[in-house]
Amino acid sequence: GDGEEITAEMVPDLARQSFPMCMRSLEDTLRGSKHLKHEGRQQYNLFLKGIGLSVEEAIVFWRKAFKLITDDAFNKNYKYNIRHGYGLEGSRKNYSPKSCQQIITGATPGPGQAHGCPFRHYSEANLTSSLLTTYGLSGSDTKDIVSAVKSSHYHLACTRLFEIQHAKLGVAKGEGLGKGDSVDHPNRYFDRSRALYKE
Ligand code: SF4
Known part of the structure; x- marks a missing residue:
């Protein structure tokens, strides 16, 4: 991003206006299935980090999108990987969005x-x-x-x-x-x- 503050709720509109097809496809699949598999989450999480979504907003974004699971399941199975992508867990590597x-x-x-x-x-x-x-x-x-x-x-x-x-x-x-x-x-x-x- 170039300084624009991006919140979780802005993502759907931004996806329609400004996402390339790969990311629009992940957004549409996430809305349709209320879930994304591992590789998709990884690709999309790093892209969203790159557009300026903070880790707090990323957690709000994914929690809201995964409508079919409990808070417990979300915290246990997904939160770590989201934070990991932001370099806040494990090896704390600062992963770049994929080219x-x-x-x-x-x-x-x-x-x-x-x-x-x-x-x-x-x-x-x-x-x-x-x-x-x-x-x-x-x-x-x-x-x-x-x-x-x-x-x-x-x-x-x-x-x-x-x-x-x-x-x-x-x-x-x-x-x-x-x-x-x-x-x-x-x-x-x-x-x-x-x-x-x-x-
Ligand atoms: Fe476009 Fe690159 Fe995304 Fe393919 S991976 S849709 S070329 S931005």
């Missing part, structure tokens, strides 16, 4: 798992329907993105989605994150989006 490279080359999500990069890990059918319905893209924009994915240009596909999502804020095709830069980190995607909303 695109780490997410794209990391463990392939199995059934019921929502971590990873949608451009790399979704089937073509899932990616297409998600771009058309969740993002409301036109058929031709969807086709452009899917064709970038087919040539394994995941960063370019993500960058194109960024441009389309921010076209209403004046971002043109080819401009990417500014000066033609393509997406290399989910938190960079977020930071650039927030900067555009504030301009």
Whole structure:
């Protein structure tokens, strides 16, 4: 983050406006299943830390989202890992949010798992329907993105989605994150989006 104070309750709106598809997918899965599996929690927790969610707000966020379990179960099974991601438990390592490279080359999500990069890990059918319905893209924009994915240009596909999502804020095709830069980190995607909303 760049200093903006982020609270747990701001996350759903920010997800719609400014999260890259990988993190939006984790947010949507969390809302739908009221749970996320380990790799997804890890990927999302570090991203949320990176956008400026404090550890206190992170605990509020996850506690509220995991609607199907008791406080006891939450404290016992999940709180430690959230705090661990913030470097407050165990080896107290200050983990960095994962880069695109780490997410794209990391463990392939199995059934019921929502971590990873949608451009790399979704089937073509899932990616297409998600771009058309969740993002409301036109058929031709969807086709452009899917064709970038087919040539394994995941960063370019993500960058194109960024441009389309921010076209209403004046971002043109080819401009990417500014000066033609393509997406290399989910938190960079977020930071650039927030900067555009504030301009
Ligand atoms: Fe996320 Fe990076 Fe994939 Fe975009 S290219 S969806 S930011 S992992």
